[in-house]
Amino acid sequence: MIRFTRSTSLRALLASSVLTLLLLSACGGAEGSASSGSKTVTLVTNDSFAISKSAQRSFERSSGLKLRILRGGDAGATLNQSILTKSRPLGDVFFGVDNTLLTRALRAGIFTPYKPLGIDQIDPKLTLDSQARVTPVDVGDVCVNYDRIWFASHDLPIPKTLIDLALPEYARLLVIENPATSSTGLAFMLATIAEFGEREWRNYWSSLRTGGVEVVDGWEQAYNSSFSGSAGKGDRPLVVSYATSPPAEVIYADPRPSSAPTGVLTKTCFRQIEGVGVLKNAKHPANAKLLVDFMISKRFQSDLPLQMFVLPARLGTEVPPEFAEFGATPKDPYSLEPKKIAASRDRWIEQWTDTVLR
Amino acid sequence: MDRHSPALTLLRRALLSAAAFFFAVFFLWPISTVITRGVFVDGTLDLSPLTKLLSNSGLRRVIVFTFLQASVSTLGALVLGIPGAYAFSRLAFRGRAAVLALLTLPFVLPTVVVGSAFVALLGENGPLGGLHLNGSLAAIVLAQICFNYAVVVRSVGSQWAHIDHSAAQASRTLGAGPARTWLRVTLPSIKPSIVSSALIVFLFCFTSFGLILILGGPGTATIETEIYRATMQSLDLRTAAALSILQILVVGGVILSGMRFGRVDGRSPRWRPSGSGLLKLNSKRSLVLTANLFIVAMLVGAPLGVLVVRSFTTSSGLGLNWYRSLGQLGSTGLAETPLKALSNSLTFAAVATFIAVPLGLIIALAVTVKSGQTRSARVMERAVMLPLGVSAVTLGLGYLLTLDTPPLDLRTSWWLIPIAQAIVATPFVVRIAVPIIASTDQRLRDAAALLGARPSRVWRSVDLPVIRSAVATGAGFAFAISLGEFGATAFIVRPETTTLPIAIYRLLGRPGETNFGAAMASAVLLMSVTAAILILLDRDSLGSRS
Numbered sequence: 001m002i003r004f005t006r007s008t009s010l011r012a013l014l015a016s017s018v019l020t021l022l023l024l025s026a027c028g029g030a031e032g033s034a035s036s037g038s039k040t041v042t043l044v045t046n047d048s049f050a051i052s053k054s055a056q057r058s059f060e061r062s063s064g065l066k067l068r069i070l071r072g073g074d075a076g077a078t079l080n081q082s083i084l085t086k087s088r089p090l091g092d093v094f095f096g097v098d099n100t101l102l103t104r105a106l107r108a109g110i111f112t113p114y115k116p117l118g119i120d121q122i123d124p125k126l127t128l129d130s131q132a133r134v135t136p137v138d139v140g141d142v143c144v145n146y147d148r149i150w151f152a153s154h155d156l157p158i159p160k161t162l163i164d165l166a167l168p169e170y171a172r173l174l175v176i177e178n179p180a181t182s183s184t185g186l187a188f189m190l191a192t193i194a195e196f197g198e199r200e201w202r203n204y205w206s207s208l209r210t211g212g213v214e215v216v217d218g219w220e221q222a223y224n225s226s227f228s229g230s231a232g233k234g235d236r237p238l239v240v241s242y243a244t245s246p247p248a249e250v251i252y253a254d255p256r257p258s259s260a261p262t263g264v265l266t267k268t269c270f271r272q273i274e275g276v277g278v279l280k281n282a283k284h285p286a287n288a289k290l291l292v293d294f295m296i297s298k299r300f301q302s303d304l305p306l307q308m309f310v311l312p313a314r315l316g317t318e319v320p321p322e323f324a325e326f327g328a329t330p331k332d333p334y335s336l337e338p339k340k341i342a343a344s345r346d347r348w349i350e351q352w353t354d355t356v357l358r
Numbered sequence: 359m360d361r362h363s364p365a366l367t368l369l370r371r372a373l374l375s376a377a378a379f380f381f382a383v384f385f386l387w388p389i390s391t392v393i394t395r396g397v398f399v400d401g402t403l404d405l406s407p408l409t410k411l412l413s414n415s416g417l418r419r420v421i422v423f424t425f426l427q428a429s430v431s432t433l434g435a436l437v438l439g440i441p442g443a444y445a446f447s448r449l450a451f452r453g454r455a456a457v458l459a460l461l462t463l464p465f466v467l468p469t470v471v472v473g474s475a476f477v478a479l480l481g482e483n484g485p486l487g488g489l490h491l492n493g494s495l496a497a498i499v500l501a502q503i504c505f506n507y508a509v510v511v512r513s514v515g516s517q518w519a520h521i522d523h524s525a526a527q528a529s530r531t532l533g534a535g536p537a538r539t540w541l542r543v544t545l546p547s548i549k550p551s552i553v554s555s556a557l558i559v560f561l562f563c564f565t566s567f568g569l570i571l572i573l574g575g576p577g578t579a580t581i582e583t584e585i586y587r588a589t590m591q592s593l594d595l596r597t598a599a600a601l602s603i604l605q606i607l608v609v610g611g612v613i614l615s616g617m618r619f620g621r622v623d624g625r626s627p628r629w630r631p632s633g634s635g636l637l638k639l640n641s642k643r644s645l646v647l648t649a650n651l652f653i654v655a656m657l658v659g660a661p662l663g664v665l666v667v668r669s670f671t672t673s674s675g676l677g678l679n680w681y682r683s684l685g686q687l688g689s690t691g692l693a694e695t696p697l698k699a700l701s702n703s704l705t706f707a708a709v710a711t712f713i714a715v716p717l718g719l720i721i722a723l724a725v726t727v728k729s730g731q732t733r734s735a736r737v738m739e740r741a742v743m744l745p746l747g748v749s750a751v752t753l754g755l756g757y758l759l760t761l762d763t764p765p766l767d768l769r770t771s772w773w774l775i776p777i778a779q780a781i782v783a784t785p786f787v788v789r790i791a792v793p794i795i796a797s798t799d800q801r802l803r804d805a806a807a808l809l810g811a812r813p814s815r816v817w818r819s820v821d822l823p824v825i826r827s828a829v830a831t832g833a834g835f836a837f838a839i840s841l842g843e844f845g846a847t848a849f850i851v852r853p854e855t856t857t858l859p860i861a862i863y864r865l866l867g868r869p870g871e872t873n874f875g876a877a878m879a880s881a882v883l884l885m886s887v888t889a890a891i892l893i894l895l896d897r898d899s900l901g902s903r904s
Binding site for chain 1: 592687850873
């Protein structure tokens with residue numbers, strides 16, 4: 001009897017000590033990895049952020065700091081996480097707030113103003129905040145892409161404008177993202193509001209709907225599953241994507257084709273300007289400033305086109321030849337005041353849902 | 359077992375308290391913090407968002423649709439899964455372990471992958487494009503069934519394999535037909551596992567996130583996707599909290615009623631440590647087996663097959679290009695190679711399993727102790743099921759809001775990933791272990807004692823094999839679930855250590871065929887690793903193989 005009890009309790013003891021050890025090491029591990037030493041800087045960002053190993057090394061060498069990168073989902077989700085944790089921020093610097101989310105970030109007061117070194121080199125047209133709480137880093141244009149092969153083999157001219165797309169022969173070829181769940185979809189909806197104005201934009205969407213536009217929840221589905229020009233080989237030759245998607249199709253192909261399989265409708269673009277800021281209550285504000293300086297430096301700016309497929313905000317930064325050869329730079333992309341977007345965004349999405357989905 | 363030893367009772371209580379503490383810190387506290395933040399406005403309680411759930415027609419539609427798709431999917435999973443449980447746990451045939459591993463794959467694959475497999479299958483250009491199911495309720499239900507088929511087959515099957523079949527034989531001998539025997543003898547004895555798997559499947563369908571987002575399209579929002587939208591897109595914590603409260607109420611209700619019906623009582627099946635012998639195939643059984651294999655082929659084989667084909671498809675015909683790229687960084691836009699992500703995933707899954715299995719076992723043992731089963735143990739058994747039905751978005755957000763002060767500032771630590779995965783996996787361990795342990799035949803113990811075995815010997819030869827079987831099955835599931843877990847991991851702020859599901863998601867998030875190809879190859883890699891683990895574990899957990 002006694003012996004039996006002992007053997008059970010031994011096992012149980014073992015189990016409980018393993019559990020306790022795990023808990024303890026969990027805490028220990030946290031302290032270890034949080035490494036609140038003054039020699040680190042933590043960047044909070046979203047899933048689209050990327051930096052080359054060599055660029056990261058060159059920052060770490062020149063600043064003497066260790067760069068930690070934390071990712072938290074898509075752009076909207078990451079910003080909301082930072083807003084909700086603003087009294088105890090997750091890191092020192094936040095990257096990934098664009099003109100569609102800017103006002104929410106500024107109102108929540110998550111940033112502290114900082115005028116980085118080299119700000120005079122940034123295209124002044126891209127300025128996001130007059131108080132320098134957010135520094136522009138890159139520019140991306142959301143545009144309708146088309147499948148070149150499809151249009152070459154069908155007796156239908158390539159559409160040009162937003163109006164063209166609403167014609168029944170094109171609307172049924174187009175797949176778009178739901179603006180309620182996708183930042184790409186939101187940008188395209190904003191383009192239509194910028195073009196047709198508060199009074200007319202819903203009529204435009206009515207005709208897109210009648211024409212048979214397909215709506216999916218995210219860019220991944222639209223581009224990989226529905227679009228015919230991608231590796232997923234869907235059935236719709238028109239998709240809302242980015243101006244840099246065609247060069248990406250060339251660069252991420254094996255073997256590389258001599259021409260891009262897809263093209264851009266340059267008159268359908270909405271401009272997203274993406275910025276970085278120093279988080280209020282950051283543990284390492286001095287280090288944070290060094291990182292922001294770096295993010296608008298020549299080194300990082302010339303790194304980002306091939307990492308994130310966006311255009312650098314710094315004037316005179318060279319972009320990869322593939323961008324010029326296969327991509328497109330829209331001359332007059334649509335844009336809207338960030339304040340206006342913040343004020344009407346939820347109402348617009350609600351109206352859009354009523355018009356297109358219900 | 360000596361149930362009256364004060365030392366043992368004390369130990370049991372201590373362990374149960376430790377489990378409760380862990381669960382409270384890493385689940386109850388984060389969740390209640392998020393909800394509190396949503397219902398308190400400037401310090402006063404404001405329940406107006408709750409009434410909005412009823413008054414807003416859009417939200418009402420979401421709620422109705424959530425119930426509809428979950429109920430239909432659960433029913434479908436049971437209708438297809440119960441025959442499958444019979445075929446794959448009672449019949450002897452070559453390749454049983456492989457079939458069981460195959461049908462479990464969708465369950466442990468990231469929903470992103472299963473979702474895209476179904477889109478590939480049902481899309482206009484897919485093999486089944488002619489059915490025009492893409493984006494419909496039917497597509498969602500099919501994918502949900504594919505996803506949850508394994509839950510029914512495995513949990514019903516493992517009980518079916520271990521019940522005492524002499525009663526059924528007696529019934530047949532006494533002249534009852536097969537149908538009558540099944541309804542009156544077999545069904546009652548596998549009822550607990552049917553009810554508990556139905557419960558799990560319903561909760562899964564009720565709260566599924568990735569599948570709905572990918573397959574459903576915008577017309578088919580559920581409570582879970584609305585919580586995501588409200589929290590992550592609109593920063594509308596009040597609506598999110600109201601939806602979360604509704605979700606928790608439903609989930610709580612389902613758990614309570616499900617446990618009531620599925621309670622293991624005196625008539626519950628006797629678990630036979632060795633498992634019963636498998637039935638040899640005759641012509642009738644072969645037919646049953648073939649029909650079930652066909653179901654597996656259509657439901658699981660077809661979508662996963664499409665994935666495999668795609669992982670070998672390059673612009674110049676079939677090839678291994680995408681597999682070669684898994685160890686390289688250059689051809690994809692990732693910070694870590696998919697192979698490194700796989701090793702991260704394996705580490706996290708191992709840690710999560712080491713947390714979930716002891717946690718689940720402590721609770722399972724506490725509730726199955728025949729005398730002296732405490733109220734707190736029963737409360738724990740129910741409470742620990744809640745993670746199945748609580749939004750991963752809410753949990754991730756809760757971690758951000760609560761675990762922010764030392765010594766528990768885990769918000770940016772990689773430990774949070776396996777902890778979250780363990781919280782998700784523990785209910786499975788409990789649900790798998792409870793019926794197995796509870797049905798241990800007391801008579802076996804008595805017989806052993808009568809034959810002169812010392813208590814330690816009784817424990818070793820009667821209780822231990824039972825517990826070992828529960829641990830093996832539970833650990834297998836916990837490991838596989840952690841390996842494929844996507845929701846909670848996606849909403850935790852992560853350091854560089856990427857898991858393979860997240861890597862797949864990031865690959866799918868970039869244009870270019872090498873990214874797409876690497877995503878498909880990574881999915882097949884994850885599938886193969888999981889299949890290998892499941893086959894290894896099945897050797898232990900499914901008892902003798904004829």
